[in-house]
Amino acid sequence: MILWTFILWTSCAPQIESPPVTKPDPRILAIGNSITWHPPSAEIGWSGNWGMAASSADKDYFSLLENLIRSKKPEAVFMRENVFPFERGFESFDFTFYNHLKDFEPDILIIRFGENIDSETIEGNMLANSIKDFVDFLADGREMQILVTTTFWPNEIVNQQLILSAETNNWELVRLSDLGSLEENMAIGLFSNEAVARHPGDLGMERIAVRIFNVLKKLF
Template sequence: MQAEHSVSKNELQNNVPAADQLRISPVRLFPQGGSKRVLFIGNSITWHAPRPQIGWSGDWGMAASSEDKDYVHRLMAALTARYGTLDYGIAQLAEWECTYPDGGHLLTEQFEAARAFCPDLVILRIGENMPKNSAPACRAYFEEMLDFLVPAGADVVVTDSFWRNDARDRMLSELAADRGYTLCRISDLEADDGMMAKGLFEHRGVSLHPGDLGMEAIAERLLAAVTSLWKGV
């Protein structure tokens, strides 16, 4: 059983609904004739459609000020500068985070396009919407999801949580080690309020998401992880 201090107060105060974060398919693909394919598996930090009820008008990673400032697009810009044109896509799994015990059907019904994308690199950046005491028991469901979305031979980078949750972050670290994935730690970022969008949005939950500085910091850490994997590219 988790001690109260093991879960970030920001995660506990996040009241952005995990349901209905998108208006369309939870898969977005951007084929550009690139030499490699990158798939982001994420939640609202990766992509959230406009939701006027909570004061969010963007159609990108919450709570960046513009699409080009969210971590997905900051990372892709940096990777493109180093490796040339790359195809990329997003699989938004916020609904899966809440329904994962019965989530197998969700994967087959809504994420076949992400599976067929056959990425060379997968960025796994989810967890914050899951029940706070779900780890480590939820690991089997992560394994199922990864087996569905990650093709054999793909490089995988796993982040821990933007809002610290010790049990879940430990589970993600162990999962990465056991499967030979690269772990990218970001859970220390929230210690700096400047990494969040506090004061920029009236809605508490939105304001706790990473702002432009937080998004840039996430992208920089992911870039370091990817360039380490792609040294010979």
């Protein structure tokens, strides 16, 4: 009750708009999990080297999003990272593991993870707090625009924390969990491994990219 009262209050509070990124070549970093990028893994029947389970490298959400952003910012610079280790150990994570992401000096950060977080390990607002710590580490004192998405597959407890982190820090929020409730957005029948097949297929990836872009373009 206290959490939802706080969320309701913050959602009604006046929102302070962040100034757009005016530089012609913004550096854009997406941190995620297998939906953002997964290397080949023969044991699960995945041979791609891109976001699972798009049919080709140019059809995962990150590549589609990159193309959409280049329509506004042709000189934008992109980087993505699978931060599964943070998902599984966010309670006491050593962020120096991601020094290379901090060194990229992103202007815009896309937080698109949560599916691998064990909701039973979340106590209070520790996940929201850890996400803020992660962001502060990557920003390293610089101005940085932040966009957070909810999970692809519905997860109420994790999503509460993702939404809380966005609302309390005035970050942009994109809701995706309704997409993961429809099999048409998955790669069902295209992979023998069910876990792989339940990842977003081409249609799901396209819908993720469009939703993120429709919010992200306000930051340019």
